[in-house]
Amino acid sequence: MRENGMAEIDSLGNWMRTHDCGALRKEDAGREVVLMGWVNSRRDLGNLIFIDLRDREGITQAVFDPRVNPETHERAHVLRNEWVVALKGEVAPRLEGQENAQMPTGDIEVRATGMKILNLTETPPFQVDGAVDASETLRLKYRYLELRRPQLFQNLRKRHAIVSCIRQFLDQRGFIEVETPFLTKSTPEGARDYLVPSRVNKGMFYALPQSPQLFKQLLMMAGFDRYYQIVRCFRDEDLRADRQPEFTQVDLEMAFVNEDQVMAVFEEMVAELFPKILDRTIPRPIQRLTYRDAMERFGTDRPDLRFGMELCGVSDLADRSDFRVFKEILASGGGGKGDPSGKGRSILFEKRAG
Numbered sequence: 001m002r003e004n005g006m007a008e009i010d011s012l013g014n015w016m017r018t019h020d021c022g023a024l025r026k027e028d029a030g031r032e033v034v035l036m037g038w039v040n041s042r043r044d045l046g047n048l049i050f051i052d053l054r055d056r057e058g059i060t061q062a063v064f065d066p067r068v069n070p071e072t073h074e075r076a077h078v079l080r081n082e083w084v085v086a087l088k089g090e091v092a093p094r095l096e097g098q099e100n101a102q103m104p105t106g107d108i109e110v111r112a113t114g115m116k117i118l119n120l121t122e123t124p125p126f127q128v129d130g131a132v133d134a135s136e137t138l139r140l141k142y143r144y145l146e147l148r149r150p151q152l153f154q155n156l157r158k159r160h161a162i163v164s165c166i167r168q169f170l171d172q173r174g175f176i177e178v179e180t181p182f183l184t185k186s187t188p189e190g191a192r193d194y195l196v197p198s199r200v201n202k203g204m205f206y207a208l209p210q211s212p213q214l215f216k217q218l219l220m221m222a223g224f225d226r227y228y229q230i231v232r233c234f235r236d237e238d239l240r241a242d243r244q245p246e247f248t249q250v251d252l253e254m255a256f257v258n259e260d261q262v263m264a265v266f267e268e269m270v271a272e273l274f275p276k277i278l279d280r281t282i283p284r285p286i287q288r289l290t291y292r293d294a295m296e297r298f299g300t301d302r303p304d305l306r307f308g309m310e311l312c313g314v315s316d317l318a319d320r321s322d323f324r325v326f327k328e329i330l331a332s333g334g335g336g337k338g339d340p341s342g343k344g345r346s347i348l349f350e351k352r353a354g
Contacts, residue, residue: 007078010116015086022058026107028091033110035060036086036118038148040129042079049076050109053087056153061094061109062087069113076112082121082128082145088114158277163230165276166250169269175226175252180215182232187214191235194245208234216253228252263288 018034037055049064064076068089079085089112100106125141126134128148139146146152167177186193186207193207211233219227229251236245254262271282287305294301297310 007075007117007120009119010086012086012116012118015088015116017086020057021053021055021060022104024060024091024105024108024110026093029093029108031091032088033091034086034088035062035110037084038128039079039081039083039085041081044077049073049079051076051079051085053085053110058104060105061100062089062112063109064112064115068111072112072115075115075117079117080121080123082124083117084119086116086118087112162273162277165273166230166269169272170228170252173226173265175228176224177229178215178219178224178227180209180212180229180231182208184209184214189213191237194234194236210235211249212251216251220253220255223255225255226253 015034017036018032019028021035021037024031024033035053035055037053040052040054040059042052043050047066051062051064052059053062064073066073087110089110091108092111094100094107094109124145125138126132126145128145130149130151147156170177183196183206187209189210191210193210195205195207198204198206212229212231216227216229230248231251232246232248234246235243237243239245252262252265254265267284267286270286271284274280274282289297289303291301294303297303299311303309
């Protein structure tokens with residue numbers, strides 16, 4: 001069978017991959033290998049044809065030489081970017097001066113003795129290697145191509161490592177992971193629920209959970225003692241910079257403890273997570289702010305402490321003004337604070353409580 005009038009798709013047969021495309025090094029020279037992946041780039045020099053073969057672990061250069069296998073060299077002329085191929089060949093050191101220090105496999109190449117074309121593709125709508133960028137709309141339309149880019153793959157691999165580290169940390173401390181239902185009853189929380197109509201109960205709806213609040217309470221009453229879940233949550237509300245309609249959170253519940261013990265678990269988890277994932281050490285103890293302290297110092301319950309933009313008192317200035325509202329607040333024992341930068345938050349006046 002011929003596809004696109006260009007090349008025949010081969011059966012994989014009894015070929016088995018021996019290495020991924022990021023594994024081979026100089027010490028593997030002379031070894032017979034089978035690699036499988038996508039053609040990342042192709043360079044046809046006439047007598048020699050080079051391709052960079054890519055999989056999720058990296059890129060390996062392969063060379064087709066008519067002196068090694070004329071038939072394989074002839075077939076390599078039709079290869080194009082993003083075709084899926086399997087290669088059989090011998091690992092050899094690159095010629096002196098042709099090494100690529102930017103690639104972990106840059107000291108070797110595979111001299112192809114056989115090739116199987118496993119799948120073809122039309123010309124991609126954008127370059128997967130990122131040499132020429134494309135609009136976000138186009139990249140989202142062809143999301144499966146966008147996900148082939150190393151940066152996106154590494155982001156997902158890092159997320160996998162984070163989740164794996166969290167699970168390992170909590171498992172070692174006696175927590176039990178319990179998966180809770182998505183189709184449930186509505187519970188009063190901070191936003192609207194997404195509703196899913198029930199086919200078997202006409203006029204009735206399920207609610208998608210904003211958090212597994214109801215279920216973790218059941219688990220605590222049942223005596224599970226320590227529960228956790230890396231769970232998807234849903235909130236039907238307008239988009240904000242720090243909020244999406246669906247998001248993932250680490251949900252955790254403990255019995256017979258106080259709030260300091262709960263916060264200590266999270267502090268220890270963060271302190272262990274950052275060095276493993278980002279190679280950064282988190283100083284301990286992590287600073288804690290009470291709600292009152294945060295509001296009095298920053299005017300918000302979620303201050304960004306990197307900037308140190310603390311409010312400063314302006315009661316003395318307001319006392320010299322003729323603005324009656326300020327005068328009345330000061331007379332009642334209240335006070336005022338302002339943003340010293342003159343940007344963002346304006347002057348904040350509070351009446352005396354009670």
